[in-house]
Amino acid sequence: MRYFVASDIHGSYYWADKMMDRFEASGAKRMICLGDILYHGPRNDLPRDYEPKKVIELMNSIKDRVWAVRGNCEAEVDQMVLEFPVLADYAILALNNHTIFATHGHLYNEETLPPIMSGDILLHGHTHLPVCEKLPLGEDDHNNETADSKEYYYHLNPGSVAIPKGGNPNSYAILDGDIFSILDFDGNVIRDIHL
Numbered sequence: 001m002r003y004f005v006a007s008d009i010h011g012s013y014y015w016a017d018k019m020m021d022r023f024e025a026s027g028a029k030r031m032i033c034l035g036d037i038l039y040h041g042p043r044n045d046l047p048r049d050y051e052p053k054k055v056i057e058l059m060n061s062i063k064d065r066v067w068a069v070r071g072n073c074e075a076e077v078d079q080m081v082l083e084f085p086v087l088a089d090y091a092i093l094a095l096n097n098h099t100i101f102a103t104h105g106h107l108y109n110e111e112t113l114p115p116i117m118s119g120d121i122l123l124h125g126h127t128h129l130p131v132c133e134k135l136p137l138g139e140d141d142h143n144n145e146t147a148d149s150k151e152y153y154y155h156l157n158p159g160s161v162a163i164p165k166g167g168n169p170n171s172y173a174i175l176d177g178d179i180f181s182i183l184d185f186d187g188n189v190i191r192d193i194h195l
Helices: 013-026 052-060 076-081
Strands: 002-006 030-033 066-068 090-095 098-103 121-124 130-136 152-158 171-176 179-184 189-194
Touching: 002 013, 002 152, 013 052, 013 171, 130 179, 130 189, 152 171, 152 179
Parallel strands: 002 030, 030 066, 098 121, 121 152
Antiparallel strands: 002 171, 090 098, 130 152, 171 179, 179 189
């Protein structure tokens, strides 16, 4: 099955509208939203066409197709206007024969790993940087071990829909079977990995 993965919309109606077009065109059955949906955050500039009320309408229009986790910019007031759950710090998903720990990234990330096992996927946003990598897991994480060691996990981040960083384009991702692809809004693959 195909899943659409998005993070860090930050209230931008312009980019949320483009995201919805790409979601519908992707053929994905569900969207996995990794947080920071409405508010731009105190450290970010206002994104293009900052209109959270319009973003609410867009996201609520697919409320039965969204799985979301809480970003560091989400608050209880956001849950009052969004018609799908947004306040869980993480979700554990079993998709396409993969175990995925989906979170925003401010609590759990590659520096502070959640309880995962070898072969699991850590999927998060927060950094606004697109990432597809296989990393060593366990005590030897930082002792020059390679990801080809026996114990490993996948670190995946779709980048940011609205406020990309590090010179990267605005992006989202598609999980299609064993392939995780990060794309720009012209449909070009930025990065991908076979899981």
